[in-house]
Amino acid sequence: MSTAAATKDKSVLWDWLTTVDHKKLAILYLVAGGLFFIKAGLMAVFMRIQLMTAENDFLTGQTFNELITMHGTIMLFLAATPLIFAFMNFVIPLQIGARDVAFPFVNALGFWIFFFGGLLLSVSWFFGGGPDAGWTAYVPLSSGEYADLGLDFYVLGLQVSGIGTLVSGINFIVTIINMRAPGMTMMRMPLFCWTGLVISILIVFAFTPLAAGLALLMLDRLFGGQFFIPDMGGNAVLWQHIFWIFGHPEVYILVLPAFGIISEVVPAFSRKRLFGYTAMVFATLVIAFLGFMVWVHHMFTVGLGPITNSVFAIATMGIAVPTGIKIFNWLFTMWGGKITFNTAMLCASSFVPTFVLGGVTGVMLAMTPVDYLYHDTYFVVAHFHYIIIGGIVLGLLAGLYYWYPKMFGHKLNEKLGMLMFWLFYIGFHMTFFIQHILGLIGMPRRVYTYLEGQGMETMNLISSIGSFVMGAGILVLLINVVYSAFKAERITVNDPWDARTLEWATPTPIPEYNFAQTPQVRSLDPLFYEKMHGDGTIKPAEPMEDIHMPNGSILPFIIGLGLFTWGFGMVMINMENPIIPPAVVIGVGFVLTFGSMFIRSIKEDHGYHIPVEQVKKIEKEVS
Amino acid sequence: MADDLSKPFPKSSMSEEEIMKINKERRIQVTSFAFMIFLTILAFVAVATEMIEVGFAIPFILLLAVIQFFLQMYYFMHLKDKDHGWPNAFIISGVVLSTPALIALILLLGVTKY
Structure with missing residues (x-):
């Protein structure tokens, strides 16, 4: 059949x-995740400008609601999730010693479906405004009676992007279970792979209830269903249950990979192995399990009754135990280590105290009686931003600085990195620490203004200034990316950080097939083991042979486009006077999606082989 | 080298023993299928005819459902077979995670407050 020539002479755009x-x-x-992150971050800055002074009229209440909804939705579904998938995609196959994920086609499919789902949600701005019922979209606020077209985009957009996430999650489970190199047993996997496996499982179990809930809401809104309309025998609380059965595990889906990144960065720059590896794995599993058993703590004030609330309160506090295990393990990893404080390590080590702050307020919120006081105030906003920014974003930043040389062939500038870190870190605490106090003196969340003379002006002003400082930090990061792309020294060594895990055994830049020969893993932290006990290179587990590679395909893109068209057509059902009948658009979407699937099914595609001579040539070039 | 991947093989490469094993497996599948159909018919009969009173019929058909669930999982979906550790782990964790959610939804959406 074809050979490696198939990959040459493609235009750059077609290749991507x-x-x-x-x-x-x-x-x-x-x-994609970075763009969505910047977009939602700008929304946050707009909201902070609005709240800077009392009775400000920079935004109307309606716009503020739309911004608040889109900020939350985009940050969780379209920024944090894809950024985590970015690192999982890049690192996990390398860390387990695989040539690619188990289903490369499905991997591309997951990306394009997520991307078009996000696009569908985003085009809502051009059709009468974004969704405005909060990222939780509680009924009846999100029902046909109160919410406009924006919410149809929310329902269909999340449905489509959720399919993409599910597909990627399944792919990673299969990859991690089946594609590990010889000797890479489960208990030798780096912690980032472990958390990747666990969150993929969580995705499969948590995104399915969300898909079901969104389908029910779609039936309510588009086809006159009554699942959530109490007057017609429906139940509004059912939505809250379904949403939080998904929503709570979602928090762990995002934060566990951040834990994984921290567990890679901290040992690498402390020059010690991760303290308590087995306990870390165990704690990850326990957190994942408990994460499914605590969803009612978001609904303490709904009035489900004292026994229910107590059971879920205690389960929630239980999560503090495995999380505490992790915190102490990171501290003990750093203890006595030869620590290098570069940007990645600064982000990773400052993650630990920040996350503890978020955890403490979490336990405070878990106490039902006082939760009646905290509920729907800025205290809650402060709490979850400490988890999400102090936990997930700092983890992602650490991962970005750590894996950047492997991904792009050069490091990010350290001086700009330090500047970014301090701006971001100080701005973050300035924005959100004071919001705890704002919440305690009674400022409700999700309001677009407040009155003068209630003692909230100064604190809101400080919080707003903090958010500008934080925004400046992200701006410095963007400048750094551009600056380093032009000015930074190219990396030619395999292992610029003197790190421990298998991804640093590959040449930089990484050839398409990752490993010319599948590596033989002899220990936890395989590269470190070979540096200590071998000659510093990983032993191959097989002779050099022709390498079988998958062919590229445009079909994932078309399937994504088809689902986008389908979703848009569904939204058109609720539009007044659409130019084209909705049924036509829905039909086109169906044909595109299922037609592509049909082509994929009947067209045989066995991939191609890179001949061994060429592998040898590439290996000589990169080493 | 990958040119003839889509051609069918002229003859099965399985040994006599493997063929016998497959035939046995097929017999087990058919038997369990017939048994499950029987259980379903039993459930329908229990509800449709008025021979059994309602108070007994509900736990009875629930019991049938549980039996059928295990038959489905272990015989139809091969969880009983060797080297099915991972599928077992995933199905069991799915059951463990969804059962409390289901029970909670049934209990918590009612009029009584717990």
Whole structure:
């Protein structure tokens, strides 16, 4: 059949649209997630400008509601999730010693479906405004009676992007279970792979209830269903249950990989192995399990009754135990280590105290009686931003600085990195620490203004200034990316950080097939083991042979486009006077999606082989 | 080298023993299928005819459902077979995670407050 020549002479655009290479998809995820992150961050800055002074009229209440909804939705579904998938895509196959994920085609499919789902949600701005019922979209606020077209985009957009996330999650489970290199037993996997496996499982179990809930809401809104309308025998509390059965595990889906990144960065720059590896794995599993048993703590004030509330309160406090195990393990990893404080390590080590602050307020919120006091105030806002920014974003930043040389072939500038870190870290605490106090003196969340003379002006002003400082930090990061791309020294060594895990055994830049020969893993932290007990290179587990690679395909892109068209057509059902009948658009979407699936099914595609001579040539070039 | 991947093989490469094993497996599948159909018919009969009173019929068909669930999982979906550790782990964790959610939803959405 064909040979490696198949990959040459493609235009750059066509190459990126059709790629099934996990490294390129990681960069696509990184760019898409980064763009959504910046967009939602700007929304947050607008909201802080509005709240800077009492009775400000920078935004109307309606716009503020739309911004608040889109900020939350985008940050969780379209920024944090893809950024995490970016690192999982790039790192996990390398860390387990695989040539690619188990299903490269499905990997591309997951990205494009997520991307078009996000696009569908975002086009709502051009059709009468974004969704405005909060990212939780509680009924009846999100029902046909109160919410406009924006919420149809929310329902369909999340449905589509949720399919993408589910597909990627399944792919990673299969990859981690089946594609590990010889000797890479489960208990030798780096912690980032473990958390990747666990969150993939969580995705499969948590995104399915969300898909079901969104389908019910869609039936209510588009086809006159009554699942959530009490007057017609429905139940509004049912939505809250379904949403939080998904929503609470979602928090762990995002934070566990951040834990994984921290558990990679901290040992690498402390020059010690991770303290209590087994306990860390165990704690991850326990957190994942408990994460499913605590959803009612978001609904303490709904009035479900004292026994229910107590049971879920205690379960919630239980999560503090495995989390505490992790915190102490990171501290003990750093203890006595030869620590290098570069940007990645600064982000990773400052994550620990910040996350503890978020955890403490979490336990405070878990106490039902006082939760009646905290509920729906800025205290809650402060709490979850400490978890999400202090936990997830700092973890992602640490991962970005740590894996950047492997991904792009050069490091990010350290001086700009330090500047970014301090701006971001100080701005973050300035924005959110004071919001605890604002919440305690009674400022409700999700309001677009407040009155003078209630003692909230100064604190809101400080919080707003903090958010500008934080925004400046992200701006410095963007400048750093551009600056380093032009000025930074190219990396030619395999292992610029003197790190421990298998991804640093690959040459930089990484050839398409990752490992010319599948590596033989002899220990936890395989590269470190070989540096200590071997000659510093990983032993191959097989002779050099022709390498079988998957062909690129445009079909994932078309399937994503088809689902986008389908979703848009569904939204059109609720539009007044659409130019084209909705049924036509829905039909086109169906044909695109299922037609592509049909082509994929009947067209045989066995991939191609890179001949061994060429592998040898590439290996000589990169080493 | 990958040119003839889509051609069918002229002859099965399985040994006599493997063929016998497959035939046995097929017999087990058919038997369990017939048994499950029987259980379903039993459930329908229990509800449709008025021979059994309602108070007994509900736990009875629930019991049938549980039996059928295990038959489905272990015989139809091969959880009983060797090297099915991972599928077992995933199905069991799915059951463990969804059961409390279901029970809670049934209990918490009612009029009584716990």
